[in-house]
Amino acid sequence: MNEHTNKYETVEKYCLGLxxxxxxxxxxxxxxxxxxxxxxxxxxxxxxxAFDHHNNKEFISYSLDAIHKHSHSHTTVVLKHLxxxxxxxxxxxxxxxxxxxxxxxxxxxxxRSVYKKDTHAQYQLLKGEINTIKKDQxxxxxxxxxxxxxxxxxxxxxxxxxxxxxxxxxxxxLVTNFHVIDGYTKIFTVTYDGVxxxxxxxxxxxxxxxxxxxxxEAEFAFDGKLPYSISIRKSNLNLANRVYSLGYxxxxxxxxxxxxxxxxxxxxxxxxxxLELPSGPGVSGAPIIDETGNILGVISGKQSQTEGVTxxxxxxxxxxxxxxxxxxxxxxxxxxxxIKGQSRSNQINQIQRFVCMVKVYN
Amino acid sequence: xxxxxxxxxxxxxxxxxxxxGESSTISHIYKSCYPTIEKMVFKMNGSLDxxxxxxxxxxxxxxxxxxxxxxxxxxxxxxxxxxxxxxxxLKKLTKKKNQSFSILHENMEDLIGVDQDVDLFFxxxxxxxxxxxxxxxxxxxxxGVLTAFYIxxxxxxxxxxxxxxxxAENAKTQKYKCLxxxxxxxxxxxxxxxNERAY
Numbered sequence: 316m317n318e319h320t321n322k323y324e325t326v327e328k329y330c331l332g333l334x335x336x337x338x339x340x341x342x343x344x345x346x347x348x349x350x351x352x353x354x355x356x357x358x359x360x361x362x363x364x365a366f367d368h369h370n371n372k373e374f375i376s377y378s379l380d381a382i383h384k385h386s387h388s389h390t391t392v393v394l395k396h397l398x399x400x401x402x403x404x405x406x407x408x409x410x411x412x413x414x415x416x417x418x419x420x421x422x423x424x425x426x427r428s429v430y431k432k433d434t435h436a437q438y439q440l441l442k443g444e445i446n447t448i449k450k451d452q453x454x455x456x457x458x459x460x461x462x463x464x465x466x467x468x469x470x471x472x473x474x475x476x477x478x479x480x481x482x483x484x485x486x487x488x489l490v491t492n493f494h495v496i497d498g499y500t501k502i503f504t505v506t507y508d509g510v511x512x513x514x515x516x517x518x519x520x521x522x523x524x525x526x527x528x529x530x531x532e533a534e535f536a537f538d539g540k541l542p543y544s545i546s547i548r549k550s551n552l553n554l555a556n557r558v559y560s561l562g563y564x565x566x567x568x569x570x571x572x573x574x575x576x577x578x579x580x581x582x583x584x585x586x587x588x589x590l591e592l593p594s595g596p597g598v599s600g601a602p603i604i605d606e607t608g609n610i611l612g613v614i615s616g617k618q619s620q621t622e623g624v625t626x627x628x629x630x631x632x633x634x635x636x637x638x639x640x641x642x643x644x645x646x647x648x649x650x651x652x653x654i655k656g657q658s659r660s661n662q663i664n665q666i667q668r669f670v671c672m673v674k675v676y677n
Numbered sequence: 678x679x680x681x682x683x684x685x686x687x688x689x690x691x692x693x694x695x696x697x698g699e700s701s702t703i704s705h706i707y708k709s710c711y712p713t714i715e716k717m718v719f720k721m722n723g724s725l726d727x728x729x730x731x732x733x734x735x736x737x738x739x740x741x742x743x744x745x746x747x748x749x750x751x752x753x754x755x756x757x758x759x760x761x762x763x764x765x766x767l768k769k770l771t772k773k774k775n776q777s778f779s780i781l782h783e784n785m786e787d788l789i790g791v792d793q794d795v796d797l798f799f800x801x802x803x804x805x806x807x808x809x810x811x812x813x814x815x816x817x818x819x820x821g822v823l824t825a826f827y828i829x830x831x832x833x834x835x836x837x838x839x840x841x842x843x844x845a846e847n848a849k850t851q852k853y854k855c856l857x858x859x860x861x862x863x864x865x866x867x868x869x870x871x872n873e874r875a876y
Contacts, residue, residue, distance in 0.1 A: 323853040358860055365808045366827040368741070368801040375737045378703045383729060386707070 323359075326352075330360050467531075469503055469511035474674035479562040479601040479614075480504060480528060482669040483545075483637065485537050487512075487530030488644050490633060491600035491673045492615055493519050496526050499675035504530055506537075507568070507668045514673075518639055523586055523632040524615045527640060528673065542665035543602070544652035546609035547631045552578055552588055558605050560614060561663065562598030563672040569598070570663060573623070575611075580626045581618065587626050588612060594625040600673060603627045608652040608662060688754040696743035706736060710755050714762045723766060731769070735762040738798050757791075764795040811862040819855035826852055 328334055329342050346353040478495030482488070489504060496502055496516055503511040512535060518527040552575060559572035573592030580587025590603065594617050601614045612627035637646060654662045694702040711732055718728035735758050742748040750757055812820055818840050825831040825839065837848035 319857075320850045320853050323856065324849070358864055359856075361804065362808070362856070362860060362863060363827075364801065365804040368737075369805045369808070370828060371741050371744075372733075372737050372805070374698060375703070375740055376733055378698070378700055379707060379733055379736065381700075382704050382707045383711075386711075 322355075326356055326359050327363075329356060330363055467513040469505070469674070470501070470676050472676070474503075474676050475499065476675050477563065477597055478599040478673045479597065480671045480673040481561075481600070481602045481610075482537050482541065482671070483527075484644050484648060485541065486643060487514075487532070487535045487537070488517070488640065489514070489528040489530070489671060489673070490602075490613060491526050491528060492613065493521050493524045493526045494615075495599050495673055496528070496675055497521075499677075501676040502528065503674045503676070504528060505672040505674060507671065511674070517641070518636055520632065520636045523628050523636075525613060525628060525633055525636055527636060537669060539665070539668065540653060541648050541669060542652060542654045542662070543604060543608045543610050543649075543669075545630050545634065545646075545649045546605070546611060547629070547634055551605055551609055551611055552629070554578065556605060558590065558592065558603050558611060559659075560592060560594075560598065560601045560603050561667055561670045562594075562601030562614065563670075564595040564597035566672070568667050568670060571598075573625070576624070581616070584626075586632050587615065587628050590625045590627055591623050592625045593623055597672075602666075602670065604662075604666065606659075608654040608657075608666075610649075688750060691754055692743045692748050692750070695740055696746070696748075698740070703736070706739075706754075706758070707732075710758050713755070713759055717759065717763060718766050721763075721766060722770065727766070727769070731762050731766045734765050734798065738765075738794050742794065760791050761794060764791050765798070768795060768799065807863060808859075811859055814862055815855060815858050818851070819858060822848070822852050823855050823859065 325342065329339065334342060346356060476495060476499075478491050480489040480491035480495075483490055500515075502514045502516065504514045505511045512530040512532055514528040514530050516526055517529045519525070554575055554577070556575045557572065558575060559570065561568055561570055563569070571593050573590050575588060576591040577589035579585050580589055588611075592603075594601075594614060598614050599616070602610045603612045603614060604610055610630055612629050613633060614625060614627050616626045618624040618626070634646075637644070654665055691702060691705070695706070714732050714735070715725065715728040718731050719725065723731070738761055739748060739758060812823075815823075822836060822840060825836050826833070831839070833845040833848050833852070836852070837843070837845045840848065840851075842848040842851060
């Protein structure tokens with residue numbers, strides 16, 4: 316019993332810092348060799364601290380209570396003051412409140428009507444509607460070519476719509492949007508040299524808005540090797556990744572660049588992604604290409620309210636459709652690209668020869 | 678700072694006299710810091726009682742740090758105590774509403790160490806409430822003896838007389854026996870583990 320008392324007394328003496336240096340040193344050596352003692356010290360300290368904290372709090376509480384009871388609450392005084400002011404100026408205040416209410420009601424009504432009007436046009440397909448004939452140099456050249464080669468000529472009346480398509484094989488397979496060719500059988504692909512080639516639809520995915528075209532001419536071949544590859548890697552779809560596109564919003568090819576602004580599309584569509592990239596009618600079906608020459612997707616639409624917001628179909632959906640194509644198509648040519656390390660203008664120079672205008676006629 | 682004599686007090690002097698628990702200093706802290714803290718807590722969905730409780734907690738933290746000579750300010754005393762109070766109140770709010778107030782946290786003037794000070798404070802608070810519940814279980818005379826020694830600071834001689842022990846030495850033996858029982862209750866042997874903390 317006495318031994319116990321002694322032990323506790325020593326522990327308490329140590330915890331309260333009442334030991335002299337020599338005693339303290341010996342005790343600490345003891346503690347190092349005896350984990351049970353060390354634990355006891357730790358527990359004792361915790362208890363002492365709890366007592367101490369209790370006392371400190373009581374002391375502060377006691378000291379402050381004495382002052383607090385005799386003080387006016389600052390906040391209460393402020394509140395009373397405010398109340399008086401309101402009573403004094405209630406007439407002004409009520410007029411102001413009425414005006415504010417009316418103003419907010421009108422704003423709400425106006426905003427609502429504007430919003431209603433816009434919901435119909437939130438999603439705009441980028442199909443260029445062409446109503447006037449623009450006989451440019453290319454058209455003239457086409458006329459010449461038509462005479463030279465014995466192929467089906469471009470109709471001599473205006474096309475109904477136009478979009479963009481890009482080659483996925485040397486032998487004339489192309490990708491465009493389903494909505495560009497939807498309902499039409501008279502389809503022409505105008506290649507970079509301005510020559511129109513009659514094309515047919517070989518595969519479609521209406522939900523993902525993709526169509527695969529094939530140039531009908533048996534001996535047709537694109538000039539050179541396909542410069543780009545198609546990537547379905549998720550890491551290429553990271554936010555802020557820089558991308559560019561080539562399309563035909565007019566009769567000449569147009570280059571645009573931007574970045575990935577969201578990994579989902581319109582209203583959270585996971586088959587698409589969102590770009591901050593200028594787009595206009597006619598670029599439907601244009602490829603989205605990253606800095607290393609990978610095709611990440613196909614432009615399909617834009618948000619009409621916000622300038623610059625463009626949506627594209629992910630290449631994942633495209634690949635699934637490509638797998639259904641006949642045997643004369645192979646994915647091998649799209650697995651790697653030859654423009655990876657090249658400058659942007661070099662990349663464009665090669666890619667533009669594989670990007671075409673797709674025209675549909677009645 | 679309405680009090681002229683207090684105005685002359687530097688923060689350093691203020692901390693030194695707070696460590697000694699001087700009532701004039703505590704009064705000065707109340708007068709110069711409480712209005713700001715009351716308004717702040719009131720604006721952050723607190724009642725006036727909440728504000729006063731929070732202020733008491735903040736002063737306790739500073740008092741304990743000053744006593745332990747651990748209060749090394751890197752800013753004005755009033756700024757520091759306001760930051761401490763804000764942290765305390767946010768923690769209480771978080772607990773009360775069971776949600777995080779990270780938005781408020783972001784706008785907060787973050788002073789080094791305030792977070793740890795407040796965490797430690799809540800740990801002590803939790804230990805005190807555990808101690809109180811253990812006190813209900815150790816029974817008399819232990820409760821009385823320990824209270825007399827550790828809380829009301831009575832001498833062993835006085836305790837021996839009050840509780841009827843033949844001498845101070847016997848009282849001391851009794852005190853350690855009681856303390857041992859308390860310790861066992863407090864740590865693990867009560868089903869309450871050390872890790873069970875409110876904060």
